[in-house]
Each structure stands twice: as C-alpha cells, then as structure tokens.
Amino acid sequence: MKRLAGILMITLACAADGLCQKFYEDDPLIREPIPLHVTNAASRKLSDYYDILSHTLATPGEKHTKGVLIPAQGVNTLGDPMEGAWWERRHYWRRMSAEELQRGPGNERPPATDGPWTVVSAKTEGITPGFVILDRYNRRYFIKFDPPSNPEMATGADQIASKIFYALGYHVPENYIAYFTPEMLKLGEDVTVEDRLGRKHKMTGRHLTEILSRVHRGDDGRYRVTASLALPGKTIGPYRYYGTRRDDPNDTVPHEHRRDLRAMHLACALVNHDDSRSINSTDVLEDGPSGKYIKHYQLDFGSTLGSASDKINSPRSGGEYLFDWKKAVVQLVTLGFAVQPWARAHYPDIKAVGRFESEKFDPDNWVPEYPNPAFLNRLPDDEFWMAKQIVNLRDEDISAIVETAEYSDPLAAEWITRCLIERRDKIGRSVFVKVLPLDRFKVNSGFLEWVDLPVLYGLGEPLEIRIRWAEFDNKREVSRGIAGATSAQLPTMKEGGYAVATLESPRRPRQTIRVYLRKRAGNEEVIGVERTW
Numbered sequence: 001m002k003r004l005a006g007i008l009m010i011t012l013a014c015a016a017d018g019l020c021q022k023f024y025e026d027d028p029l030i031r032e033p034i035p036l037h038v039t040n041a042a043s044r045k046l047s048d049y050y051d052i053l054s055h056t057l058a059t060p061g062e063k064h065t066k067g068v069l070i071p072a073q074g075v076n077t078l079g080d081p082m083e084g085a086w087w088e089r090r091h092y093w094r095r096m097s098a099e100e101l102q103r104g105p106g107n108e109r110p111p112a113t114d115g116p117w118t119v120v121s122a123k124t125e126g127i128t129p130g131f132v133i134l135d136r137y138n139r140r141y142f143i144k145f146d147p148p149s150n151p152e153m154a155t156g157a158d159q160i161a162s163k164i165f166y167a168l169g170y171h172v173p174e175n176y177i178a179y180f181t182p183e184m185l186k187l188g189e190d191v192t193v194e195d196r197l198g199r200k201h202k203m204t205g206r207h208l209t210e211i212l213s214r215v216h217r218g219d220d221g222r223y224r225v226t227a228s229l230a231l232p233g234k235t236i237g238p239y240r241y242y243g244t245r246r247d248d249p250n251d252t253v254p255h256e257h258r259r260d261l262r263a264m265h266l267a268c269a270l271v272n273h274d275d276s277r278s279i280n281s282t283d284v285l286e287d288g289p290s291g292k293y294i295k296h297y298q299l300d301f302g303s304t305l306g307s308a309s310d311k312i313n314s315p316r317s318g319g320e321y322l323f324d325w326k327k328a329v330v331q332l333v334t335l336g337f338a339v340q341p342w343a344r345a346h347y348p349d350i351k352a353v354g355r356f357e358s359e360k361f362d363p364d365n366w367v368p369e370y371p372n373p374a375f376l377n378r379l380p381d382d383e384f385w386m387a388k389q390i391v392n393l394r395d396e397d398i399s400a401i402v403e404t405a406e407y408s409d410p411l412a413a414e415w416i417t418r419c420l421i422e423r424r425d426k427i428g429r430s431v432f433v434k435v436l437p438l439d440r441f442k443v444n445s446g447f448l449e450w451v452d453l454p455v456l457y458g459l460g461e462p463l464e465i466r467i468r469w470a471e472f473d474n475k476r477e478v479s480r481g482i483a484g485a486t487s488a489q490l491p492t493m494k495e496g497g498y499a500v501a502t503l504e505s506p507r508r509p510r511q512t513i514r515v516y517l518r519k520r521a522g523n524e525e526v527i528g529v530e531r532t533w
Helices: 002-017 048-057 098-103 153-167 205-213 264-271 325-333 380-391 395-403 410-431
Strands: 117-123 130-134 140-145 175-180 185-187 192-194 200-202 223-229 281-288 291-298 438-444 447-452 466-473 478-481 498-505 508-520 523-532
Touching: 098 153, 098 395, 117 192, 117 205, 130 205, 140 153, 153 175, 153 223, 153 264, 153 395, 153 410, 185 205, 264 380, 264 410, 380 410, 380 523, 395 410, 438 508, 438 523
Parallel strands: 117 185
Antiparallel strands: 117 130, 130 140, 140 223, 175 223, 192 200, 281 291, 438 447, 466 478, 466 498, 498 508, 508 523
C-alpha cells in the first residue's frame, strides 16, 4: 500500500510540473547518447556447459507473466533500437548496393599472402581446430577451416551469414575467404598449446601438422579458410542474453528486453543459426567520443546454413532444442512414433551445403540449440521490426551476398540462394499477419503516407485501412477526437501542437497503429509509432 501511494504521489507531481510528457524536443532519438567512459571493464569467460545447463533447466532473465507483457526497451519513439553499441540502421533505412552488401563491414584488409603467416596461438582440441596468425603487416587474424568431409561448407556459411547480419544492422568482424599453403606458416616465439588436461606445452611443427591433418586441403595443395580480422580494442568476453554488465554504465537495459536481441530470433531462423548463444558473441572495449566504451559483436557464423562447423548439421537443427522436456514426453508416450516435421525434410547431395532447406522451415517454431531468454521474450512488434528488414533483402541482394562464399559448385550457390529467398518469404508471411504491416510513415503534401509491406513485397493482399484523428495533449498524455477527420489528410495543427492518427482494419479488429505527429517550424513530422495486436 505504501508503494502504491508513493507511485501515486510521484505521478501527481509529474503531472503538476509537466515533467511526464510523452515526447521531448529531441524525439525521435536515432542514436544513443554519447556513451559514458568505462573505467573498470573486466574480462570474463563463460562456461559453455554451464550455459547449456542453466538455460535448459530454468531459463534465466525476467519473463512475461500471465496477462502482463513486458514491452521492448531501449527503443526510440518510432519503435526502433537506437544506433550505437549494439546495432546500426543499414539496408532497410538506406538501401545498400550489391557492392556494399558484399563488402559488409569491410573487404579491403584480407590477410597478405605475399609473405609468411606467423602463428601466434593455436587450438588443437575442441570441435573446430584453428590458430591465430599475424600477416606481413602485423595484422591479426583468426583462422578457421572446413571439415575434410565438406569443403567450402563452413567457410561459405561464415561469409554469407555474417554479411546478412551486417545488412540487418548488427556488428560483425571482417571475415575473408583466404588460401594458404603449409610453407607460408611459421611459428612465432614462445607459442603454447593446451592438451586435453589443460596443460600448456610449447608449440612445435608437429602440432601444426596435427591441426592441418584434421581439415580439408584442396587438390592444388592449398587450404581454404575463413580469416577473421581481429576486432579493434580489447576483447573482454561474451555478453549474456539476459541481465546487464555491472561494469558497463551504458548497459542499462536488461538484454532479454532489448528489441535488437529479441528480434534476432528471426535473423537466426533465416540462416539457421542454431548456435546463437553467448559464446558466439563478444564485448570489445573500444575508443569512443568520451573515452572507452563497450561495443557488442556477433561472432562465428560457421555453424549456419546447414553447417555445424566441423561436420554437417543435425536434421533436428532449428527444429527442437538439444533437450526438450515436452517433446521428450511425447516421444516416450508414443514410443518414438511421433514424427516431427524436421524429420521429413529432404536435403540435396551438395557437400558445400550440408543440411539446409526451406520446405519444412517454420519461423514461428524455429529454435536454437537451447532456450534463449531474449528470443523467448519476443513479441509481435519485435518480430515485425526484424521481418521488415529481412523481406527488404530482395532476390538480387541475397544472390549478391551468396556470391561472397565463392562456391566452386554452382549448385551450392543456387540451393542456398533459393532456400534463403523462400525462408525470407515465409518469415514475412508469418509475421505480417500478427500486426498491421504498415510502415515508413511520413507526411507528404499535407497527407499521412505509409507503405503496405506485404503488398510491396508480394506477400499479401492490401488491407482496408480506416483512420481516426485526434488532438494530442503531450503533457497530459490524453487525446481528444476530431470530428470528421477520417481520411489520410492531416487535420489543422497549431505550431508546437501534436496530433495522433489511429489506423485500423475491419479485417483485423485487435490490430491498430497509433501514429503521432508534431508541428514544428511550420512542418508536420512523424515522431512516434505504437502498435497493438
């Protein structure tokens, strides 16, 4: 009761002072405020096994409760995440050319091949062996291979998925396809490797030979690899998909409530990134305008598009969790005769592709290897924000990105391209029925205009849209209807005044969009968009 009384007093005080207004002069914010200087960022390492166990037994993070949904946070008044440490506006907001899509975060710094590659660290154990090299310009690269059974599979997947994620706004490293011969390698000084018991040993040429014996080598004697350029700044370990970093004063929104992380579920579904977990992310302490700040990256896309990095992915990849309590019970009760949809999928015999398909793909039921707190919290407006970006990747855009995989078999490029296009369209059709699929609101010659996305992309029929206009009191956050204002034409607005248009469709009575406008310096502008479903 005391807490309720306190909230009521604060609300009344805000209303009296006019401090609780809905919109401010700088709305909508496109970029995050200049980040605060980070003084004591600690490096951390997460246990993959603990991560799997803790997320499977009881998914961490704050969840929706019955009748109480937690809306996405860290978004501006238009419903978009703000540009900055997590995400940037790219292809949907400013159409990228084929060359820009292929370049991604950069394609001008591949490892030099006219000099030695100095191995400075290596990993001989684990799922995917690899090492770190310095090229003749002293640039650091992480080297990852294809498995012997499937040449070009993991390296091709890494190229395509990383560039799709970049086009969708995420921060990713510069990944290059490179070729080298064993003669190009030389060991740096005091390089060590760990054995299976965690004991460190001085690395020798034999260790390098062991690594190379476990990966694919071309008929011309060269090895094809992904060379990932080291990120600028100091790497301080992965982020979690829940909570915040205590050592980052700029990390104020719980990750399970970030729209860019909730909606990433669909981006992962598109490329079948079932390995989308904390260890495939990293936080980097970089230089900012006011000192050091932490920037968040997505990493390691070799386990996408039918690849599991060191082998072909499992048929159940994306279809169910590594362990699903409910499905385990179903299998027990039916004695294993309940056949899941993913088990009916058919895959081509193309070594560079692995198990990637679109016929049985279901974006609503796609899941990573184990529960992800942010993905589980996604709401229809989160999904719409990502789906509109995904469907904006047109056929020619996807074809241009797939070219960067440099597949030697044209059938591989054709299959991957076709599956991505069909998965893209399935995502659009699935999401665009959950909310009114209208976007790109703007004022043009005194009229409110928008784009009907399903119509634009050939994914649905046009909806009948009805409009109701109201004056909006920004300080009191109340609206008053304007009689007769039921067309796209803007009502008369006074300088500094606000109005709100409510868009509805008789075919979807629960779905509405409220578009807020402000008149400033004689011009009306859209400053807010809210969706209900």
